[in-house]
Amino acid sequence: MGLFHEFRQFTMRGSAIDMGVGVVLGAALSSFIDSLVRDILLPPVGLLYSKMNIENLYISLNGRTYSSLAEAQEAGVATINYGLFISATIRFLIILFVVFLVVRQINRWKKPHQHPLESMTKKECPYCCLSIPNKAKICPHCSSKLEKKQKEENNAPRWRIN
Incomplete structure (x- = not known):
């Protein structure tokens, strides 16, 4: 079976x-x-x-x-x-x-959220500096929680570690 x-x-x-x-x-x-x-x-x-x-x-x-x-x-x-x-x-x-x-x-x-490459894009964890998936909320390497701060004057996203 x-x-x-x-x-x-x-x-x-x-x-x-x-x-x-x-x-x-x-x-x-x-x-x-x-x-x-x-x-x-x-x-x-x-x-x-x-x-x-x-x-x-x-x-x-x-x-x-x-x-x-x-x-x-x-x-x-x-x-x-x-x-x-x-x-x-x-x-x-x-x-x-x-x-x-x-x-x-x-x-x-295809709708944008269905595009297979979108989920494969990477970003860098600000704590351990390793590559992680773009949509990650917790780093799989160091287990740090990643939260996106509100957009600031330069409109660049900031990440903080809890």
Whole structure:
């Protein structure tokens, strides 16, 4: 019962659910990005380079010249397919940029108190000079109570130890 309970808690955490949603969206987005790169972005780039198909760029390791990558592969020749690598790199960068935009927008929608970095910011305990969480009311190192004084003329918060 304990193992099942732990597994259920793990799967119901926000991070595990977010990761699952991200994997599903990434798989769905991948075919869309593949089509965008292969069918929309690479043909104009190939047109700039004398009407060549970028995915058809390769180096034959046996020294012979073939009219296409498919012909070289049919002949069983070992090739370095740098055109496919360029295409995969472009797809990766587009996917990375789209994921960045999605995460950026989600972070904008979150309420300020839900932002994960806010709870991770640190301040220094005025008594023991060690780093403590920003919202700490008692120092976990020296057990001093920290109270925020009223704002003074310079509007800087002051801390006192009880």
